[in-house]
Amino acid sequence: MLARKPRPSSQKSFTSLYDAEDGKQYVVTSVPSVGILKSLGIMENTIIHKKMTYRLGGPVLLKVDSSEIAVGKEFAEKIIVRG
């Protein structure tokens, strides 16, 4: 679906979803195998929009397709995305 760039550009860096900047779109590159994440459409190659990160160890809020999904910090840290 997504054509691979011949060389890794510095802009397309990989980062955990938790650390990724708020208010931007990302492509998921790796997800822990958790049934509920898959069922909600958070899979490899899905485009997600990260809306915000809650402070004090709170979750991240995502927009996947048109639904809003909150993912707890420990999962968000294990989901790797590409900017």
Added chain:
Amino acid sequence: MASCHDVQLDSRVDHDPKRILLMGNPNVGKSVFFSQLTGLDVISSNFVGTTVTYTEGTIELNNEKYTLIDVPGTYSLEATSEAEAVAVQFVSSKPRAILCVLDATNLERNIKLGLEIQRYNVPVIYALNMVDVAKRHGLEIDIAQLSRELRAPVVPTIAVKGEGFTDLKAELAKLVSQPSASPRFVGTELDAWRRAKDIARRVRNQASEELSFLDRLGEAMLKPLPGIPIALLVILLSLGAIVGGGKALRALLLLPLVNDVLVPFFKGLFAMFIPEGILLNVLIGEYGIFVIGFEWIIALILPYVFLFYVVFSFLEDSGFLPRLSVLFDGIMRKMGVQGGSMITILLGYGCAVPAIIGSRTATTKKERIMISAAVCFAVPCISQTGALISLFAGFSPILLVLMLLMSFVIMFTVSFILGRVIKGEVDPMVIEVPNLLMPNPKAYAKKLMLRMKGFLVDAEGPMLISIVIAATLKETGLLELIAGYLEPLVSGWLGLPRDAVVALILGVVRREMAVAPLLAIEGLTALQAFVGGTVALLYLPCLSVFGILTKEFSVRFAVAIGLATTTTAFLVAGIINQVAQLLS
């Protein structure tokens, strides 16, 4: 997926050829469909061999009666959770037809489930719900195209407003009377995802966004500011409505009803036939069954229970609670659980029994134990809260605030300690935030009715038992005897009057009964009221809770909770009393 064949089929589910399944994702408004399509004869059952409950009712199509089953909402049919396994059981049990509800605002994910359902060779019809919200969000959906893509009828609906049900019923009637070839989908979950995304892209047209006030409010409530202040305000208003409304109901309607009508009527009635003596006293004496029976159940408990469910069901159906979970997940993590469990704990402020049953949604056993324990230890049920409010009414509202603070501290402590002691993990939260909406009156009323019915059925027995015990103990003089034995504990350590023993005995049966007898004691000091309230709050949960703990966990667990709570109750309350005595 192998588990499809492991779970035993409910024998009743197996044989009814007139069964129609109502399926869909969680939060698509399935319960509104259910209440719009069925009559009043609704039954809630447990799926055999599982902890999953489902509701069934009767639907009339072509003048024939069919059973509509509200299958638990799932995101997929992969049998990775118990609810999904049950859903798989239902679709593979050869139902007559499936009504699958699709949320127009989350098309991809909903179509994906809609396709997975087509694996089972059952005639299916789709209801495309929340088309109004989708439109406001700028999504116009080509219904005819969607119907072609899914190779099945699609009916647009706005369930909360009751729109589209006439068409839906007509289409459903057509489907059951002349079953056409069922659409088939073959492929893995990933294939279903690909196809769903493809379909969604083809049927969806971008239109201009015109968000309503509720859409904006729902959005704003997800941001810490103003989300947290709004959430706290809603909780405060809810509490105000329950406490204030309960008090008003009690003073204006229920107390006069009990004191001026019911009690005098039964007093007069029994006095005519029964000679004075113990029996008459047990029936209509100071602690008589027909005196405290009405006073405690009707005037003390019912108004608060009713109003709690009025408020809670509203918050639940409006989409407020998931937002609360998201906002407070950080704090709940500190306690050792996750944000989603906050809903379960809040439910515990109504009654511990549904909260313990509700803790099934926790993804790990560890979290289930932690939530259930926290609820048993420190969450007063609404009946008890009502009794505590009445108890403290004569003193200062500060007592109530102090008690609330203490309950939080203890809940936090219990949860924190268990989190360290119990092995295993607590999974992080993954929660979908539904659209904020105004609940549908019919579905709301039905839910409220089911809840009140459940409460009356579950609580009536233990309540009557405790009232009979109270009346017998008091009026036969047995109480004095027991009071003598417990004197050192009750009067010495806790500093309570002798009569408070009744509270301790009855508190075993029902939570509010650990408070109610204190109300009858004359000349109670503020300290005694607070100490008595503390014992009641932390004391052994009621008989029903003991029963549900045994059923959901084990007898050992129930006994352990019972012992631990009782010890904590006497310890904490005693220390409060002793320290206060020392200081004064």
